[in-house]
Amino acid sequence: MKKITLIQKISTGFLCGLLSLSVSAQQKPNIVIIYADDLGYGDVSCYGMKKIRTQHIDQLAQQGVRFTNAYATSATCTPSRFGILTGKYPWRQKNTGIAPGDASLILPTDHRTLPGMLKDAGYQTAVIGKWHLGLGTNAGIDWNKAISPGPLEAGFTYSFIMPATLDRVPCVFVEDHHVINADPNDLIEVNYKHKTGNDPTGLENPEKLRMHPAPGQGHNQTIVDSISRIGWMSGGNRARWKDENIAGIITGKAIQFISSNKQQPFFLYFASGDIHVPRYPNSMFRGKSGMGLRGDAILQLDWTVGQIVKALDSLGLTKNTMIIFSSDNGPVLNDGYLDQAVELVGNHHPAGPLRGGKYSAFEAGAKVPFIVKWPGGIKGKQTSNTLISQVDLFASFAKLTGQTIQPDEAPDSFDMLQQLLGRSRQNRPYLVTHAGTLAIISGDWKYISPSKGAKVAREVNIELGNDTGPQLYHLSADAGEQHNVAAQYPDKVKTLAAELESVQGR
Ligand code: NG6
Ligand code: CA
Secondary structure (H helix, E strand, O other): OHHHHHHHHHHHHHHHHHHHHHHHHHHOOEEEEEEEOOOOOOOOHHHOOOOOOOHHHHHHHHHOEEEOOEEOOEOOHHHHHHHHHHOOOHHHOOOOOOOOOOOOOOOOOOOOOHHHHHHHOOOEEEEEEEOOOOOOOOOOOOOOOOOOOOHHHHOOOEEEEEOOOOOEOOOEOEEOOEEOOOOOOOOOEEEOOOOOOOOOEOOOOHHHOOEOEOOOOOOOOEEEOOEEOEOEEEOOHHHEOOHHHHHHHHHHHHHHHHHHOOOOOEEEEEEOOOOOOOOOOOOOOOOOOOOHHHHHHHHHHHHHHHHHHHHHHHOOOOOOEEEEEEEOOOOOOOOOEOOOOOOOOOOOOOOOOOOOOOOOOOHHHHEOOEEEEOOOOOOOOEEEOOOEEHHHHHHHHHHHHOOOOOOOOOOOOOOOHHHHOOOOOOOOOOEEEEOOOEEEEEOOEEEEOOOOOOOEEOOOOEEOOOOOOOEEEEOOOOOOOOOOOOOOOHHHHHHHHHHHHHHHHO
């Protein structure tokens, strides 16, 4: 009798366990991060862009929480991507600056990343789009063989990537471990030190270009799809992308991933190539913004968002999917190509009211649009001025999915789940941003640590926020950082400098 009861108990418990497992597995929301590239705080209409309407991005804000005080960890691409995917400030680790095209993998493989943690929570995890976090080991990569370690070794269950940034060779897609459309009779070679093969370059054959590199900025090496890039490549002709098709291809892959995982929780880190240089959007968008290719690329980005939203809708997944839309760093006009971004910007302010831009310690470097929509979990149409960083997604998603953060992971991530859901306006106690130098924001104040770096990056015409003395800005009164009040508030400077130092020492 006793035995039967025990067996009954065990089996009922087991069944209940199974049941609750499958129910909760189904209830866990899908998570989609749509990460734009170089999109400024003022570059979409729900953040003040007047000249063109970004209707699909605006729609996310209509139905979700639009943050006005959200930051990437850094003012450039590689470090911000490292931050969002690891929950760790990139400046804690060497080699997290803008990754050269032949950099080795900089994400950890010995402990969990954000996708690795979500994988443990039962998610299928995909990266689709721009990677720019290095691939392979220090021994270099043979692009004609299995490429590893990469996204699959860093927590993703599926990957379809552009390896570096669009302006760097090799201009091919890599799916899981392999270059797509590789041809054993046309081996790919990549070199960042000297020319390889006989392909024309921007320097030698400018007549073959559809867009010219900006003088003094490089981008004049191997020509792929009539645009010269940084770095040299030869071979792989069949595998080379056409810039105007990139958005359509990666959006299609995203929709495929979503629909083949509709029965189970999924995490999609969708990293658009827009609006980074070289900007050459599809003919559907070229000439449509009235602002040249940069504006056209914003329209393409908005279309991408619309396509993903539409796919979720048609699969009945809208209610249980959290979409986060943001950017990896602030805006830049001329970032290496003469694409008329400068001439046609008119009275549009890509950074909105902020000072600086991409590369800058001023606000426009890392303060970015950030929208969270999740009909099943968020009461929509809210604006939140809560101070929050992309580095917080790790701990917040761990909370959301019932994962415990291990001692060796996500050291800088705060659980901001309630804030993400619009249920709390509690600020992060402090937040560190990183460009040439580090800055700390706490409450209304921002302190930029002294730096000997150049004041202006002349090629891109952006103020970098460097100064040999301390800078202190009272952000609530002076969002545009026009008045350095360090001399008036020496105690504040001391406190913030000490706080920054203590964060650095942690
Ligand atoms: C810079 C490139 C710029 C862009 C950037 C990376 C030069 C002169 N400029 O070094 O064109 O590629 O790196 O941008 O090479 S990011 O958004 O991926 O960080
Ligand atoms: Ca970027």
